[in-house]
Structures are given as structure tokens and as C-alpha cells.
Amino acid sequence: MQALKETNFHFPEQTGFYRGKVRDVYYFKDKLALVATDRISAFDVVLPRAIPYKGQVLNQIAATFLEATAHVVPNWVLSQPAPNVTIGRQCETFKVEMVIRGYLAGHAWREYSAGKRTLCGVTLPDGLRENDPFPEPIITPTTKASEGHDEDISREEILRQGIVSEQDYLQLEAYTRALFQKGTELAAERGLILVDTKYEFGKADGQIYVIDEIHTPDSSRFFYSEGYEERQANGQPQRQLSKEFVRQWLIENGFQGKDGQQVPEMTDAKITEISQRYIELYEQLLGKQFVPQDYASQPDTLQESIAANIF
Template identity: 75%
Template sequence: MEAIKETNFSFEGQTGFYRGKVRDVYYFEDRLAVVATDRISAFDVVLPRAIPYKGQVLNQIASLNLKATSDIVPNWVLATPDPNVTIGYHCEPYKVEMVIRGYLAGHAWREYKAGKRSICGVALPEGLKENDKLPEPVITPTTKADEGHDEDISREEILAKGLVSEEDYTKLEAYTRALFARGTELAAQQGLILVDTKYEFGKYNGEVYLIDEIHTPDSSRYFYSEGYADRQEQGEPQRQLSKEFVRQWLIANGFQGKEGQKVPEMTDEVVQGISDRYLELYEVFTGQKFEKEDYKEALQRIQQRVQENIFTTKN
């Protein structure tokens, strides 16, 4: 099964390189080129097999959403010269991720089910069920770990540790709420509910910029709107489009990223099933048919498009 697991380019004018969990980042003076590979991670662990077309799906959904929110906050993107590539400003990232939740799902539900009624310093009411809508969206930040697991952190701890100034953090909160509201509107147009998501921010020339990808199945969770209320009333699982199904498959096979646990075997059938779900999310979210990019000579294509566009793209 063809997929882009990693890239190892050497570009003219390149000043650095960083391999993240799923993206390969090439640095050039004040800008960077981000290659969305087909690697997939869960529980902060990169899984052993890449997922066909996953990188293209994430990059194209992120590109659409960054354009659709550029009136709210400036973002890092200068150009998307290839389905797997984004070129943009090299911003200095904040050491926190702004997670916002409109529904009690995923990690928040697992914490709530374990008896916690406060997450990241935010109080949650009694009597909630999994996937219930929260009285209002809550911001539950995490640390941005260079290695290992991101960890929940409160607003108070962020300010006390000096991770973000109070002035900047107030801006990040306002941007996060406005972006979530816009994301909710865009999802509703396609019959989806934006359940929760995360945003990352950085600074460029002294200004706050939105960075990384937004509203993708890796950074967000979506439910189908149709039948949501009936399923909640009857205590049934929600139909969702997100990476949560990968986490649930791992949990069911005894893996949660903890020490001593082994990633279960990813058969061709499992890999194909994950790929199909990513294509489904793309088509439901965008309302467009997904056009599969040819994997033949994909690396040469990506390399050429980065080199041609990295310095010609205007500020």
C-alpha cells in the first residue's frame, strides 16, 4: 500500500529541519515548508504504518479552514503549492495548545467518568453523559511537549509559569472562542457538529498568528448532526468523524501509549479502513469529491514544488 512515510530532502537555502509526529518541516530564513506525510499518531505515539492519502486530506482541509478564518486572526500560510505542502511564516510558537470543547467527549469524558469535575481549572456540572453538549464551550489548554505527552494545564498555571503573558493569553482565549464559533458554523453547513478542537498560535514580527493545521480530523472531533439528539436520548454511541476511532481501536487492542504496551498489528485491512475514514471526512466536510494525488514520483513532485515556491512566494 503506497503512502508517504517520510521525506529526506536537502533544499538550496535550507537552514534547518524538524521531523514531527506527522509532518516534516524544512526551515528557510523567516519561512518554512511543511510536508504533510501519511504518518499517523495516537496517544502521542507514531504508529508503525502510514495511511494512504492522510497527509493530503489534512493539508487540504487545513488550507480551506485557514482561508475561511483569516478575517478572525492572521495565520502563517503564504502558499499551498502542492496537496501535501504548505509554505508559510516561521513563527515562534507558544508552549501551549488551546483546546476548546463544546461537548463532553474523548479525553474530557474519560476524566469525567473517572470522577473529575474540574478539567484544567474549569468546573463541569454534575449529571452529564458521554457526548452531552456542555452549557457553553470550555477552554482546556495543554502543554506543548517537544517530546512525550502533552499535559493538561490551567490558565492560572500558564500565567504563573510565564509560558504566555497575561495580555497575550487573553488574546489567545478570544481568538480560540471566535475560531471555534466559525468552525461550528462551517461544520453545520455540512451536517456536522464540531465537538472539540485545538489551536496553536505563535508570534511573527511581534504579532500573534494562528499556526499549524485547524479543523482537521487529527486536531478535531466531529459528530453527524442528523440523529445526534435521538442517539443521546437512547444512550447510543454518536456517529463521528475524527481520529477517535483509531484511539478506540488501539484501546480495544490493549494500547494507550503507556509504558510496556505494544502497538497492535496494523493489517492491510486496518490501514485501508483508516484511509477510507479520512477520505469520508474530507468529502463530508468539504462537500467535494476527493481527488487522489498520484503516488508515482510523489517525492520528486513535492521536492520540486517546494524548491520552486519557497522564495518566490511573496509576503
């Protein structure tokens, strides 16, 4: 069960390095190289074992959707020289993540079912069931924490604290809605519903760009369109494509990232299952067969290949 858990390169012109929950980022003068590793996180915790091919899945899905939306919103990408690598503009990152929701699912449903009717300053109507659509998509931002948990925050609080200027924030909202609309259209072509997603943005030379990944199973939730209405009418769970199946497995085994909780054992069988689910996500979202990198028995060769494609 070999996987790309981390990289530790040192390039001659490198100016910095950052290890995120999933990605290793190498900084250069005006560019950065993002390596999508096979690490997996849930509830803002990096789980102990990596998932083979997950990084390749995420990077290639993100590459496809960033290219498909480049005419809608400018993005940070300059090139994708390898399955796990993206080279892009170095931007000053906005300290908020723009979450947009078309349906009452996931975190929003957990808050709603606990009795809350306001989420990030947005008032929610009474009488909704899990996975019901909202009258219109809602934006529910979160803080972007360097460590620990991201926290829900309202537009009003973002502006009051000066986290983002009003002019920039209004542009972030406009870009978020435009990307979600285009993502909804692209998902519908694949027989899917884009339920909710998050976008991250940065700024370079006065221009705002969408950065990181978009419309991947880590950043987004999709339902299958076929049977959605029938399942909803009968109160049945929706068939979905997202990382939610990992979160649900963790919840069922007593883990939600809270103090004192232990991550349940991730057996080889569970790792294989999660890997296969990510490949299923890739094939359903992109409509083509996944071609895995041949690194299961040669992780060192993969590292060398990645390094060669960065510098």
C-alpha cells in the first residue's frame, strides 16, 4: 500500500516551503509549485495513513475544472507538468474560504438539525429536510486557519474585522457565484448535482485569482441527478460523490476531530476502499478512465519524477 505521503525537496532557487493538510508547496521568486500528495484530512485533522492515487485524482480533476472555468474567473495556473504537480502564480492569499451551498447538506445540515437557523449571518427557512435545495445558493464563508479548525464567519464580521476589504469581498462573492453556476452546468453534463463547494482566492499585481483546487471531491459535494427527487420524497439518503463517506465512517467510529478523540484504525482494506472510491469519483466527474501512475512499488522513482517536473 505505497502512497505519496510527503515530499522534501530543496531546489536551488527555492525561496520557501509550506506543508498543508494535503499539499506540499514550494515557493520561488514569482511562482509556486504545488504537489498534491496522497495525504487525507477530515475535520481539519490529517489522518495517519495516505491514500494511494488520491493526489493524482485531485490534481487532475482540479486541472480539468480550472481550465474549463478560466474564461469565467481568472485562475492561478501556469502549467501542470506532472499528474501530481501544478505550477502557478504566487498570490497573496485571502484569509477566508468562500463556501457556497445550493443544498442543505453536510456541515450546514448538522448545524440546522441542531436547531440553528442562522449560518454565517444567513437566515435559513424553517421546514427544510436534509439535502433539500435552498431557494437560492447561499455563501457561508469560513476563516482560513493556519493551524487548527476553520471557523464559520459572516460577511459582516469579515468586513468589521478588516480581513478583506469591502471592494475585494464583493468581487470574491461575485466570482464565487459565477464559478458555482458554471460548476453546476458542468456537473449536470455528467449527471450530477453540485451540492456545495469551497473556493480559495488570492491576489497578484492587483488581480484576484481563484487558487488551489476547484470542484474536487475534497472541496465539493455532488449528488447523482438520477433518482434525486424520488430519494428525497421517500426520505432516503442521496447517492453522492464527495469525501463525505470518509467523514461518515469517522463519525460512526467516534471521531469528529475533537479533543481526546482517537482516529479509528485505517486497515489496508479501508485504505483500498477509499482509494477505489476516489478513482470512481474521478471517472464519474471527468467521464474517462483513470490511468494511475506506476509508483506502487517504486515510490523513490515517483519522487524523482516530481522533482524533475518542478525544476
